[in-house]
Amino acid sequence: MRVSSLALLALPFAAIVANCSSMPASPASDAGADSATPADTTHPMSIAGSTQRSGDPTKGYDALVNEGYVGCGMPWTAWSKAFASAPESQRLPGRRGHSEQLAYNVTAFKTPAGVEVVSPNCLSCHAAMLQGKLVVGLGNTDQDYTNDPAANASLAMFFLTEQAEKDELNKFVGRLKAVAPYTRTETIGVNPADNVAAVLFAHRDRKTLAWSDTPLLALPPKVVVPVDVPPWWRMSKKNAMFYTAAGRGDHGRIMTAASTLCVDSVDIARSIDAYFGDVRAYVASIKPPKYPFAIDEALAAKGRNVFGYNCSRCHGTYGDAPSYPNLLLPIADVGTDPALASGAAQFAGEYVTWFNESFFGETSNLRSENGYYAPPLDGIWATAPFLHNGSVPTIAALLESNTRPKYWTRTFDSSDYNAVALGWNFTALENGQDAEPDPAKRIRIYDTTKLGYAATGHTFGDALSAGDRTAVIEYLKTL
Numbered sequence: 001m002r003v004s005s006l007a008l009l010a011l012p013f014a015a016i017v018a019n020c021s022s023m024p025a026s027p028a029s030d031a032g033a034d035s036a037t038p039a040d041t042t043h044p045m046s047i048a049g050s051t052q053r054s055g056d057p058t059k060g061y062d063a064l065v066n067e068g069y070v071g072c073g074m075p076w077t078a079w080s081k082a083f084a085s086a087p088e089s090q091r092l093p094g095r096r097g098h099s100e101q102l103a104y105n106v107t108a109f110k111t112p113a114g115v116e117v118v119s120p121n122c123l124s125c126h127a128a129m130l131q132g133k134l135v136v137g138l139g140n141t142d143q144d145y146t147n148d149p150a151a152n153a154s155l156a157m158f159f160l161t162e163q164a165e166k167d168e169l170n171k172f173v174g175r176l177k178a179v180a181p182y183t184r185t186e187t188i189g190v191n192p193a194d195n196v197a198a199v200l201f202a203h204r205d206r207k208t209l210a211w212s213d214t215p216l217l218a219l220p221p222k223v224v225v226p227v228d229v230p231p232w233w234r235m236s237k238k239n240a241m242f243y244t245a246a247g248r249g250d251h252g253r254i255m256t257a258a259s260t261l262c263v264d265s266v267d268i269a270r271s272i273d274a275y276f277g278d279v280r281a282y283v284a285s286i287k288p289p290k291y292p293f294a295i296d297e298a299l300a301a302k303g304r305n306v307f308g309y310n311c312s313r314c315h316g317t318y319g320d321a322p323s324y325p326n327l328l329l330p331i332a333d334v335g336t337d338p339a340l341a342s343g344a345a346q347f348a349g350e351y352v353t354w355f356n357e358s359f360f361g362e363t364s365n366l367r368s369e370n371g372y373y374a375p376p377l378d379g380i381w382a383t384a385p386f387l388h389n390g391s392v393p394t395i396a397a398l399l400e401s402n403t404r405p406k407y408w409t410r411t412f413d414s415s416d417y418n419a420v421a422l423g424w425n426f427t428a429l430e431n432g433q434d435a436e437p438d439p440a441k442r443i444r445i446y447d448t449t450k451l452g453y454a455a456t457g458h459t460f461g462d463a464l465s466a467g468d469r470t471a472v473i474e475y476l477k478t479l
């Protein structure tokens with residue numbers, strides 16, 4: 001049961017945090033600190049900033065790795081019988097109690113009912129191995145969400161005798177079952193978080209946050225719109241959260257939505273939110289890892305100029321006097337897969353309204369402008385694959401669109417890195433998922449013909465000469 005229950009555990013989280021980036025808000029339901037003007041989907045627009053709570057990054061890290069913001073999990077009694085302690089390389093500093101011996105992506109804590117449980121935490125999606133080393137804040141790009149996760153956690157019941165523990169496990173399994181049909185991705189590595197959030201909102205009363213086994217809103221489509229988990233270090237520059245700039249106002253409150261898996265009252269949500277000002281401060285304090293290989297400084301200097309002419313207007317400037325325009329590009333201008341910024345629109349109104357009228361909407365709000373944020377490119381060397389859906393394995397392919405593979409696979413080994421193309425080594429394939437009978441191989445194929453998986457658009461590198469492209473790539477290594 002080990003492997004399967006781990007995978008299972010990782011799943012519910014997506015829901016949690018997902019909270020929503022894929023759901024365009026109607027301006028009429030806009031609430032909270034940010035009162036941006038309504039969407040203009042035909043022109044690039046600059047996303048305005050909003051005041052953030054002050055917070056202490058050190059306390060934020062402590063809360064992130066020790067607190068029980070998810071609200072439920074697998075009872076420790078069962079967990080400790082099913083799983084060995086984590087190896088040193090998987091553990092984090094600054095942890096308390098049983099969390100000291102757990103891997104970075106799970107936390108042990110006491111539920112309101114007084115039962116100690118183990119639950120996945122933010123780092124199950126927001127930390128990853130790179131060159132064999134754990135990087136906190138880097139998006140996880142090898143998680144497997146292709147399975148139905150709900151079945152296995154209930155096996156832990158076998159280890160339990162106390163009724164209070166059984167009740168906790170039943171709650172956890174119940175929540176997993178509610179979200180499971182909405183979390184299945186086509187390929188390993190992409191994340192269903194945005195979809196799951198919609199399911200969790202649908203099961204909650206917006207005023208009390210009470211859980212209802214019968215959904216109170218229509219559930220979203222089961223087809224998952226895939227997302228590549230973004231790195232946290234961008235939040236020091238970004239005025240809004242999420243690829244579509246949907247998360248406005250108090251970012252800490254939006255992050256608190258990770259509690260929608262199991263936190264069933266406003267009072268408890270508020271006590272969690274009390275430390276999310278600190279969590280936000282920690283997230284915004286994270287710096288990208290430095291490029292670990294040699295850099296050709298002369299070539300990078302040339303690339304800096306090429307970047308200034310071709311890329312800076314959207315991605316900003318770096319170095320001594322950095323600037324970042326916080327630009328949202330209409331789908332038509334950037335041309336990347338439109339599903340995330342528009343595909344969920346049929347349900348968008350309801351979920352966005354739910355959020356904005358709930359506890360979360362008190363100080364933050366969701367909205368979407370049907371476009372994609374041009375992200376800061378700090379630490380971009382570390383964040384392959386590229387684009388919001390992770391459809392392009394290297395920067396070289398991103399900047400020369402006719403070289404992007406239609407079907408590709410990779411080893412999912414964090415050392416299998418290509419320092420020339422800047423990204424993952426990959427193998428282009430002749431055929432897509434539908435032609436692959438072996439399920440284990442099929443889920444390792446990134447198939448850009450699937451809904452939401454297209455590798456189109458962002459053709460801004462196509463006009464560059466080969467020399468200029470190589471120079472820009474060298475420059476990107478320095479960011």
Ligand code: HEC
Pocket residue numbers: 010011012013014015016017018020021022069121122123124125126191192193194227228229230231232234235238240241242243244255256258279283
């Ligand atoms: C199940 C995976 C998962 C978990 C768990 C998770 N997140 Fe996320 N997170 C995502 C995904 C996916 C996105 C991107 C969604 C989008 O933009 O459409 C995201 C986006 C974000 C962003 C915005 C980044 C940006 O550049 O816009 C922040 C900040 C964030 N998450 C913080 C957190 C915090 C804090 C927690 C825990 C309380 C958490 N997340 C838990 C998957 C997860």
Ligand code: HEC
Pocket residue numbers: 243307310311312313314315329333334336337372373374375377380383385386387388389395398399458460461472
């Ligand atoms: C007109 C605005 C614009 C220009 C010009 C532009 N980009 Fe982008 N870029 C974007 C947007 C918007 C995205 C996000 C698209 C998405 O994820 O769907 C993006 C994404 C990227 C990404 C992927 C980020 C990630 O995390 O996956 C890289 C790398 C990048 N751009 C590099 C460049 C380089 C290098 C240039 C210049 C040759 C350039 N861009 C020019 C708007 C622009």
